[in-house]
Every structure is written in structure tokens, then in C-alpha cells.
Amino acid sequence: MNLKSNYKDFQNEISKRGIEYLVHFTPTRNLFSILDNNKLMSRAKLENLDIKQFDILDYVQFTDGVRYDDKRFINLSLSSVNTFLFSRFRQKTKDDFTITWCVLKIDPKHIFEEDTLFSVTNAASNASKNQYRITGDLDKFKMLFNEQLRINSFNSVRTISRDSILPKYPTDVQAEILVKNEIPSDSIMSVCFESKEELAEAKAAMYSFDTSKFLIDEEIFSPDRSK
DSSP states (O other), X not given: OOBOXXXXXXXXXXXXXXXXXXXXXEEGGGHHHHHHHTEEEOHHHHHHTTXXXXXXXXHXXXXXXXXXXXXXXXXXXXXXXXXXXXXXXXXXXXXXXXXOEEEEEEOGGGGGBTTOEEESSOTTSHIIIIIIOOBOSHHHHHHTTOSEEEEEOSSOEEEEEOTTOOTTSOSSTTOEEEEESEEEGGGEEEEEXXXXXXXXXXXXXXXXXXXXXXXXXXXXXXXXXXO
8 A cells, every 4th residue: 555655644643533444334235346356446446347336326316416526536434424425325225125234444544545535525515626625635634624614505605613523523524535446355444234133134145255344333323423
């Protein structure tokens, strides 16, 4: 893994804030390709290798942009799921018994990987693309934790304040860490499920793989960022 030239400054910031992991949510069925290929891959990598993976945005249509345009990047959250987006996906799929969800906790070292980018809010939004910009420098990473953010949209301005948010969480729950191309499976610290039933189903379905990192973690599905 190639590191940013000032990776030690990132390490200090990560340690100071108590950041333990990055987060990526996905339909459980996608674990098959992740485990089979020993890596989590970007859409571009999947397409180049002709690997079929269930893309929830092909299945569920949203009226607004929810995903960064550059297919080379994997969209991750910091210390908790993007509860705003995750709840919308879960609501859209709640009547489809074939779709269950898991949350991957990923080693935060990918924050200071050379090509990693940072977005203070949803990377697909106008505010990220035109107001704050998406870059990979330390100042932009620190901006994720600003005491206050003013997010411009086409017809309004939304102000977000940290208030009682713990240091390990970004100010905007929709902030994103964008990791380029792929994340090896050994960087996946755990695969989290919300219930015993979903854990058991996933372990049974993926009996041919190592499922020792599969566990129940209800809190990661609806975290309290002020604890």
C-alpha cells in the first residue's frame, strides 16, 4: 500500500480522535464476491474484471444523486454508517426478503493511503463537488471535523454543528472517505449483522469461506454519535 507523504500526520490525527475503523454497508449477497476475490473492489474494477455484483442503485432508483461519479473509488464512512443514506436504502428494500444488509468495519490505515480522497458531505452532492471540493490532503481531512459546516444546495443552505458529537465522528454523517480501486480482505476487521438470525443465515450461506470475522453488532446499524 502506497502512503501519503505526510502519513504520520494523518496517523496522529486518527489517534488523537480515537478513530478505530472505516465503515462500508452492502447487501449481504455481495459478500460472496468479496470473499471469493479476497478484496472489496470499486465498480470500475468489478466491471473491468467482468465480476458480477449486486448493485443496489440498479435495483432501487433515487431521484437525487447519492453516489460519487468516479467509479474507481469505494465509498466509505468514518466511525459509523451514513445513517441518512442507509435508512433510505433499507426503507426502499424492506419488503424484499431477498435483501439483507451487513456492515463492514475496515482498517483506518486506508485514510492515509496515497490516492484516498475526502468529502465533507455526500460526495455526489453539489456542495462536495463545487463548494468544498473533494481532495486527499490533510486540511480536507481535518475539515471533516469542523465545528460547523454550511452546506449549500440548489435552493437552500443547511448548517451542521458538532455540538455533542464525539471526536471520532465527522460533523456531517454523510461525509465520505473515498478509497481507490480496492481494499484487501485482510483490512476488513469485522462483518457486522444486526441479528442472530441474519448472522446465522450468512454463515450458512457462506459455509465454504472463513466466517470468523462475522459477528452481531446492533449499534453499528444505528449508532449514537454523542455517546
